[in-house]
Amino acid sequence: MQTSPAHAAHHNDREIETLEEFDAVVSSRGTLAGFRVQCVDLTDRTKELLASDATGAVFLGCPMRENAAAKVRADGALVFPPLPGLPFDPYRGHLYRPDELFAALDKGYEETPDALAYAWFQQTKTDGDIYASMLRSVHDDAISDALDELLRGTRVVGVMGGHALGRGTDAYGGAARLGRALARAGFTVATGGGPGAMEAANLGAYAAPYDDTMLDEACELLAKSPSFVPSVTDWARAAFEVRARWPKGNTSVGIPTWFYGHQPPNAFASHIAKYFANATREDGLLARSNAGVVFLPGAAGTVQEIFDNATPNYYESRGEPTPMVLVNRAHWTERLPTWPLLQALARDRSMESRIALVDRIEEAPEALIRLAHVNES
Incomplete structure (x- = not known):
């Protein structure tokens, strides 16, 4: 039987890491003020974003409609947009699963997200790009969390x-x-x-x-x-x-x-x-x-x-x-x-x-x- 630590669902009560948590917060509190929304696809939550106060909120890698993004920015929220060109998500809210890192294994290991992330790391490490260095740090901090x-x-x-x-x-x-x-x-x-x-x-x-x-x-x-x-x-x-x-x-x-x-x-x-x-x-x-x-x-x-x-x-x-x-x-x-x-x-x-x-x-x-x-x- 697949088991997991009983506390796995518990985290900082100001963090929103799933669409279910987002809906629960909006429904129960009616505000997103001060929340950290991490790697949640909010494309279909425009109505909720337009209706909620987002003062002091931070959105990390959350896809959303442009009018919703403009509204939460106007509230004073920080919006870190998704970065689609990367072979990994620096804002991810959860640990990796084996199936995720080895996706596309049927095409050969070189095509998996794991191998592509390593190739990106090798290239950017050689370049000494401060932007890439920042993305690696953000990713590793998200993993630690x-x-x-x-x-x-x-x-x-x-x-x-x-x-x-x-x-x-x-x-x-x-x-x-x-x-x-x-x-x-x-x-x-x-x-x-x-x-x-x-x-x-x-x-x-x-x-x-x-x-x-x-x-x-x-x-x-x-x-x-x-x-x-x-x-x-x-x-x-x-x-x-x-x-x-x-x-x-x-x-x-x-x-x-x-x-x-x-x-x-x-x-x-x-x-x-x-x-x-x-x-x-x-x-x-x-x-x-x-x-x-x-x-x-x-x-x-x-x-x-x-x-x-x-x-x-x-x-x-x-x-x-x-x-x-x-x-x-x-x-x-x-x-x-x-x-x-x-x-x-x-x-x-x-x-x-x-x-x-x-x-x-x-x-x-x-x-x-x-x-x-x-x-x-």
């Missing part, structure tokens, strides 16, 4: 790990079982939203409502396209085939970035918060993982994420430290000896009781819950 609305009141566990982890491997299956166990324990799983370990964790969360055999079967189907290299198209199609066979997956969140454009988003996160600015994305992912983070084996990006998370825990800049669980002792003590440094940082600080190293991925959920209880005591 939508992400906060979705996650408000939920217990979020971040799962970090390398993008190179291949479908069909034991490690991929383990990461998927981790995501499933966390979702079944009542956590909202959040990942970096890309391939590899990130996809596996989102897949596991997606599989949570089904019996255990579903995940095994899904992994077998996906293994036929083990990597997004050389063909993102084939890799993504395999994921959508799994989704079509088991359409009622559980909610999870992917938080990828166009900064790493060679890494496509995965199709198993029900909500995708895709950013242009990687720094905003990295910090936002870790800051929202309020119930802790599990770090699977990875390389430079995962090491960076460990210490990006350790720093606010060390200084308690976000309040009480949150749990950190590192998986695979040999990886984090020998191949990339991150654990000894993390231990040294944590010594004699409150975060010391909130870090753990486990050998096997199956141990991670129990370790996370144990550390969370320490956090609460």
Whole structure:
């Protein structure tokens, strides 16, 4: 059964993000004064716009008739018009869905909105155009707002790990079982939203409502396209085939970035918060993982994420430290000896009781819950 956080509909009560909300506000209040109307098609609401006071209102990317736009401007409203030439909407009021980013996949990944947005990003980044830079910033801020609305009141566990982890491997299956166990324990799983370990964790969360055999079967189907290299198209199609066979997956969140454009988003996160600015994305992912983070084996990006998370825990800049669980002792003590440094940082600080190293991925959920209880005591 498709579930979503119960609070998903709740947001700033001055924001209007759907036509239904617009109609409700006009009907109940009779005024739009002070409201922020975000990415709502108001072409067929001219009568309501002409009849309502729009003093201090802001319209972000809302199509409307010219007489309605002139009227609300005369009231003192700010009107930011839609920008139809872009491959994305900078004013969007909601997170992306996989079907949206991968629309037109049947023509090849290069024709999808995801790929076109990356191409636009590459071009405008090279040009150094301040207008394009502003649009990217507006978009990313809108994404952050939508992400906060979705996650408000939920217990979020971040799962970090390398993008190179291949479908069909034991490690991929383990990461998927981790995501499933966390979702079944009542956590909202959040990942970096890309391939590899990130996809596996989102897949596991997606599989949570089904019996255990579903995940095994899904992994077998996906293994036929083990990597997004050389063909993102084939890799993504395999994921959508799994989704079509088991359409009622559980909610999870992917938080990828166009900064790493060679890494496509995965199709198993029900909500995708895709950013242009990687720094905003990295910090936002870790800051929202309020119930802790599990770090699977990875390389430079995962090491960076460990210490990006350790720093606010060390200084308690976000309040009480949150749990950190590192998986695979040999990886984090020998191949990339991150654990000894993390231990040294944590010594004699409150975060010391909130870090753990486990050998096997199956141990991670129990370790996370144990550390969370320490956090609460």
